[in-house]
Structure formats: C-alpha cells, structure tokens
Amino acid sequence: MNDLDVSAVILNYNSITDTINCLVSLSQQTLKAREIVVVDNKSTDSSINILWEWVKNNAVIINEEYGSIKHSNVDCKVSLFVFETIDIYFIKSPVNGGYAFGNNLGANYICKYGESKLILLANPDVLFSTDSIEKLRNEYISVQKKDKQVKIIGVQLVYLDDPEKIQAIGGSFNKLWGVCKHVGRQQNVSDLDFIKESVRVDYPIGACLLIESECFIELGGLNEAYFLYYEELDLITRAAKKKIKFKITNSTTIYHKEGGSIGSSSKSFDAVSSISDKYLLQSRLLFIKRYYPQYLFTNLMVHIFYILKRLWVRDFVKTWNAIRALKVLVKS
Known part of the structure; x- marks a missing residue:
C-alpha cells in the first residue's frame, strides 16, 4: 500500500446534487484522491438519471458495466468514469442497507481493489477546503510519528451556511442516560482552542472520517446492525478495545450542510x-x-x-x- 494515497467514499441516497457538489469539491484538491467511490444506496428519486446526465456532460465514461462487487450477500454493479483525472467508481446497490452498509460497500471495494493506505469516508452534504486531503494526510503522518496506535482522524465541521460557527469538533457520550452531544455546537470558530481544552471528546463525527484501510479491515468496518446513527461511536468503542486511538484535527475546514443527507437537522x-x-x-x-x-x-x-x-x-x-x-x- 502507498502511504501517500487517500481514496474517498461518498454515500448517496436521494441527495445527488449534494453528492455531485462533494465530488467536485474532492476533485479540486491540492492533493487529489487516488480514486473516489460513489455508492448509491438504492435512491428512490431520480438520483441515478441525474448523475449519469452530469457524467455525460462533465466526465469521461470508461465503462458503464465495469464490474461488480458482492457485499453482505448483495450483488452490486460497478461503473467507471474519469473526472478531473480521477477514477470514479460508481456502485449501485439494489438495496438500501443503511449508512454503515453503504460506506462498508465503498470502503471494502477500495480495500479489495485499491492500493491506498487511507480511506476518507464523506457524507454527500460536506464540502472540502482545497487543501483538505493534503492536510488530513499530513496530520496522519505527523501523529503516526508520535503514536502508531492513532489510526483514525476526525475533523472540525462548520456550518456550510454559517462557516464562522462550529457544527462539531467531535461527540461526547453519556452512557448513564445514553445521550450524545456534538462538542462545540453553535460556538464561534474563534473559540475553538478553548473548547478543545475544556470539553471531552469521546468520538469523531462520521460525516467526515479518515481511517487506515488496514484498521478498517481489522475492525470489520462499520457495524451494519445500525441502519442510521451511532455507527462512529460503535466503531470507536470497538477500536478502543483493540487499543486503537483517534485524533481530532482542525488543520483544515470541512463545511457541513447538516442533515442534508438524511433530511433533518439537530439544531432544533x-x-x-x-x-x-x-x-x-x-x-x-x-x-x-x-x-x-x-x-x-x-x-x-x-x-x-x-x-x-x-x-x-x-x-x-x-x-x-x-x-x-x-x-x-x-x-x-
């Protein structure tokens, strides 16, 4: 595996406009992804048609029937096109198995056929700064020099419509009451250092997560028993049992259209x-x-x-x- 390479997964479900915007954002990086896997979780709208119309106008189609992959006993078709010199693998799932299922499908395709050491899991409703992949990769290299057990990197998220406000730098979990909270929510970005010093972070937010491909395999990916929510907390809990650590970085800014991928917002x-x-x-x-x-x-x-x-x-x-x-x- 190549220590310098990052491959990305974008999971789409009835949010193709956001997915395309995320894809374009990833294509404009100073350090480009080795490949991007877009997984459609059996969208019920016109996502597929819109995507292919966009591909025909903006990308180069290599093979609409490039291959297939079987995941959780589900056979999925794979198409290949090139956008901004990046290979884009489009996987169409015939079932909606949930957030963990879709991300595992894309990540496992990378682990099976790709060579990247790092996998970037991204919600379709996030946009990246142009240096995001480079900064995340560099953060991973830096922390590895100090602690080899840090294999997962979480990010600071800000609101897409209000980038001076923090959406989350991570999550905290109260096991007594079963309550999760986004750390730093609605706070000013200028207060970030104070927030990080004063509040405990128990897990990174799954909207954007960088993880070693070998670590992903070792942990068995995301837990597909969850259809939606708690996947990242479950992942970090299992990782901790194996002495695997995570780190939150604010070296780059990730913009999150909160709730855009699931039609909700936790602001109220x-x-x-x-x-x-x-x-x-x-x-x-x-x-x-x-x-x-x-x-x-x-x-x-x-x-x-x-x-x-x-x-x-x-x-x-x-x-x-x-x-x-x-x-x-x-x-x-």
Whole structure:
C-alpha cells in the first residue's frame, strides 16, 4: 500500500446534487484522491438519471458495466468514469442497507481493489477546503510519528451556511442516560482552542472520517446492525478495545450542510425528521444494550420520558417511533 494515497467514499441516497457538489469539491484538491467511490444506496428519486446526465456532460465514461462487487450477500454493479483525472467508481446497490452498509460497500471495494493506505469516508452534504486531503494526510503522518496506535482522524465541521460557527469538533457520550452531544455546537470558530481544552471528546463525527484501510479491515468496518446513527461511536468503542486511538484535527475546514443527507437537522427538536427520529432511538438502545447493559435501566427511564413527552405534545408519529424502538431490546 502507498502511504501517500487517500481514496474517498461518498454515500448517496436521494441527495445527488449534494453528492455531485462533494465530488467536485474532492476533485479540486491540492492533493487529489487516488480514486473516489460513489455508492448509491438504492435512491428512490431520480438520483441515478441525474448523475449519469452530469457524467455525460462533465466526465469521461470508461465503462458503464465495469464490474461488480458482492457485499453482505448483495450483488452490486460497478461503473467507471474519469473526472478531473480521477477514477470514479460508481456502485449501485439494489438495496438500501443503511449508512454503515453503504460506506462498508465503498470502503471494502477500495480495500479489495485499491492500493491506498487511507480511506476518507464523506457524507454527500460536506464540502472540502482545497487543501483538505493534503492536510488530513499530513496530520496522519505527523501523529503516526508520535503514536502508531492513532489510526483514525476526525475533523472540525462548520456550518456550510454559517462557516464562522462550529457544527462539531467531535461527540461526547453519556452512557448513564445514553445521550450524545456534538462538542462545540453553535460556538464561534474563534473559540475553538478553548473548547478543545475544556470539553471531552469521546468520538469523531462520521460525516467526515479518515481511517487506515488496514484498521478498517481489522475492525470489520462499520457495524451494519445500525441502519442510521451511532455507527462512529460503535466503531470507536470497538477500536478502543483493540487499543486503537483517534485524533481530532482542525488543520483544515470541512463545511457541513447538516442533515442534508438524511433530511433533518439537530439544531432544533422539531426539525428532526420522523425517519431520523426512528433510527436515532433504535440505535441508542442498541448501542447501550451491546456495550453498557449495566446502564440499560436508566436508559429505559429516559426512553419512557421520551414517550410521555411526545404523547403530551400529541406527536403520535414520534411516539410510535419511540415505542417501536423498544423491539431492539428483545432481538438477539
């Protein structure tokens, strides 16, 4: 594997405009990715048609039927085109297996057929500074000289529509109550150093994550038991058991159109879509059950509070989401 190479994965689901913008952003880097894998998680809109129309007008099609890859017993077709001298592999999944499934599909394709040592996982709703790949690669090289166990690099995210405000520098997790919080949310970028010194960061945000390909393989990728949410916290929890560490860097700025890839925003409770709400509740209980069963009782109390609160405001859709989420506790 080449220590200098980075390959990227972009996961698309009904967000092809964002995906194309992310792809263009990655193509304008001072250090270009060795290849970019775009995975479509069985979009239900016109994403595929829009993508190919864009490809025909802006890229060079090499082979629309380049090959296939089998992942989780699902056969997926692979197409190849070139954009700005970068090989772009487009993988079309016939099923929507969730966030972890789609990212694993793309990352495993890189691990199987590529030669890059580093994999960049990117949500479609992020945009990169022109030096992002170079700065992330250099950060990895720098930390490796000090600690070989640092194999995952997280980033500082700012709001795309308000880049002077931090969206997150990472996440904190309270296992007693099962609550995740984005560290630095809504704070000024100018206060970043103070925030990093005063607040604990338990995990990097999965919207943009750099990881060693060998580490990705060793950990078995993202946990596909989660359809959406908690994947990065689960990954870091498993990594810690193997003494693998992560680091958050602010050496480059990543712009995040928060919620753009799932149709929600966590700036306010009301803005969280019912779909996001459903999987957030399920994944929270599943994570606690897997890693902190001793705190299951207190988390159930919190969950019951969620149910009662939703009933009180007569939000019956989200009430039903909370009730159905309990099924993960009885599944093996």
